[in-house]
Amino acid sequence: MSSMTICARFRPLSSKERRDHGDTVCIRCIDAETFLFKDEKDEEFTFSFDKVFYEKSEQAQVYEFLAWPIVKDAVDAINGTIITYGQTGAGKTYSMEGPSILVCDEQKRGLLPRIVEGLFDCIKSSGGTMKHSIKLSMVEIYMEKVRDLFDLSKDNIQIKESKSQGILLNGVTEISVSDPAEALQSLSSGIANRAVGETQMNMASSRSHCIYIFTVHQEVKRDDRLKTGKLILVDLAGSEKVEKTGAEGKVLEEAKTINKSLSVLGNVINALTCGSPGKANHIPFRDSKLTRILQDSLGGNSRTALLCCCSPSPSNALESLSTLRFGMRAKHIKMSPRVKCNEDKCAEKQGPASSPIKHESCEIILDKLKERFDAEDVKLLEELFTLNGILFDPCSSEELDSAFEDVTSQTIVSLQQAVEELASTVDELKRENKGLKERLAADERSHAAGKEAGDNNTSSLVHKLPGILRSFVSWVRSLSSIKLLNCEVN
Numbered sequence: 001m002s003s004m005t006i007c008a009r010f011r012p013l014s015s016k017e018r019r020d021h022g023d024t025v026c027i028r029c030i031d032a033e034t035f036l037f038k039d040e041k042d043e044e045f046t047f048s049f050d051k052v053f054y055e056k057s058e059q060a061q062v063y064e065f066l067a068w069p070i071v072k073d074a075v076d077a078i079n080g081t082i083i084t085y086g087q088t089g090a091g092k093t094y095s096m097e098g099p100s101i102l103v104c105d106e107q108k109r110g111l112l113p114r115i116v117e118g119l120f121d122c123i124k125s126s127g128g129t130m131k132h133s134i135k136l137s138m139v140e141i142y143m144e145k146v147r148d149l150f151d152l153s154k155d156n157i158q159i160k161e162s163k164s165q166g167i168l169l170n171g172v173t174e175i176s177v178s179d180p181a182e183a184l185q186s187l188s189s190g191i192a193n194r195a196v197g198e199t200q201m202n203m204a205s206s207r208s209h210c211i212y213i214f215t216v217h218q219e220v221k222r223d224d225r226l227k228t229g230k231l232i233l234v235d236l237a238g239s240e241k242v243e244k245t246g247a248e249g250k251v252l253e254e255a256k257t258i259n260k261s262l263s264v265l266g267n268v269i270n271a272l273t274c275g276s277p278g279k280a281n282h283i284p285f286r287d288s289k290l291t292r293i294l295q296d297s298l299g300g301n302s303r304t305a306l307l308c309c310c311s312p313s314p315s316n317a318l319e320s321l322s323t324l325r326f327g328m329r330a331k332h333i334k335m336s337p338r339v340k341c342n343e344d345k346c347a348e349k350q351g352p353a354s355s356p357i358k359h360e361s362c363e364i365i366l367d368k369l370k371e372r373f374d375a376e377d378v379k380l381l382e383e384l385f386t387l388n389g390i391l392f393d394p395c396s397s398e399e400l401d402s403a404f405e406d407v408t409s410q411t412i413v414s415l416q417q418a419v420e421e422l423a424s425t426v427d428e429l430k431r432e433n434k435g436l437k438e439r440l441a442a443d444e445r446s447h448a449a450g451k452e453a454g455d456n457n458t459s460s461l462v463h464k465l466p467g468i469l470r471s472f473v474s475w476v477r478s479l480s481s482i483k484l485l486n487c488e489v490n
């Protein structure tokens with residue numbers, strides 16, 4: 001059993017950070033694995049990781065240490081995952097993509113283009129005894145919805161679990177790529193689609209988690225067997241504090257959703273590392289889309305690496321400390337990746353990833369639920385099925401149980417969200433009520449003050465009334481006399 005590979009990376013100081021604090025940094029290098037970190041209260045902490053990439057580290061060094069072993073394994077049908085974590089602007093996307101994945105200095109190229117090249121190099125060097133093929137998918141998780149970046153019409157992809165293939169994204173677009181140039185072109189179009197979303201939905205790419213999935217199929221010609229290795233790259237959304245950014249409205253909602261999914265990620269890591277040995281521990285993978293997608297990666301059947309990206313500036317010490325502590329906790333996750341070996345025909349039997357919802361399946365689950373819940377609850381869950389398009393393969397009782405857990409967990413999460421929304425509505429109404437009360441009190445005060453003046457006006461009117469009445473009577477009289485005159489003339 002191996003551990004997750006955890007590295008820390010410090011980007012160079014930004015010009016703003018230089019303006020604020022000059023060349024001061026909050027880290028002191030001890031060696032390639034260990035450094036001293038000084039927080040805002042000048043307290044010092046020692047951190048040790050598998051590798052630390054300081055400001056001057058090259059992109060190639062990160063690739064060689066963190067990604068290359070995982071790339072080689074993916075071609076040998078061992079699942080791999082690489083995650084970049086850290087506050088906004090800490091260097092996650094720079095590490096993952098580089099300044100651009102298509103046109104960029106060789107030296108600055110990020111993990112993604114290097115991984116693409118590495119995968120095809122491995123395939124080339126494996127000789128002719130095996131036939132490889134690579135498929136590519138790209139999704140982002142925005143406000144707890146999984147969006148297909150190769151087909152924007154698929155904006156609420158459902159997550160499915162299959163016994164033979166593990167976690168799957170139902171109906172996600174898979175593009176077959178035959179060389180690095182083709183793969184980079186596809187990735188670039190996916191990244192461009194992220195930008196389209198930005199203008200259409202007014203969201204910045206840092207408000208969503210971006211996930212690149214490479215599926216490497218290996219056909220062993222000799223015995224007609226199909227092995228599959230999945231390589232998942234995750235560029236997480238920024239983990240900054242909401243209070244510091246002063247976010248409001250929609251941006252605040254986005255930040256809350258991001259923080260929630262990142263805190264579920266933290267909970268999953270805690271549950272994976274804090275359980276008592278030999279005792280089954282509940283791991284809350286289903287509490288967010290991110291952790292559900294990463295279930296195989298974090299749950300053990302994958303070689304997983306985490307790059308904790310940080311700013312070296314004292315102005316971001318709090319966020320960097322939280323990122324580094326997150327990395328330290330993840331260090332204790334144990335992995336035991338296995339080779340995924342599927343019989344060729346078996347994969348076909350599972351049906352394509354995009355198979356439609358089977359109504360009979362829903363009925364089986366609902367029947368099972370009827371044994372535990374009353375009719376009204378089952379009806380509500382039935383609606384949930386329809387709304388969320390929850391899918392499953394009802395092949396075994398475990399899968400039924402798993403689908404049942406999905407429904408329960410999603411219901412709990414939606415109820416928690418509803419409670420949070422209600423609580424914020426209550427706060428808003430309380431504020432509004434207070435404002436109204438204050439206005440009412442102010443109105444009453446001004447009314448009392450104005451009453452006297454009003455009385456004075458009324459009394460002056462009363463005084464004027466007899467005069468007004470007299471003029472009116474004389475006007476009516478003159479009118480009647482005109483009328484009489486008219487009659488006489490006629």
Ligand SMILES: Nc1ncnc2c1ncn2[C@@H]1O[C@H](COP(=O)(O)OP(=O)(O)OP(=O)(O)O)[C@@H](O)[C@H]1O
Pocket residue numbers: 010011012086087088089090091092093094095205206236237238239309
């Ligand atoms: N190692 C590095 N060397 C040089 N520049 C870097 C490095 N890391 C990050 N930068 C620069 O810092 C800025 C912020 O980096 P980046 O966009 O990668 O942050 P991020 O963590 O992905 O932020 P977000 O969460 O908002 O997407 C960019 O201008 C990037 O070019």
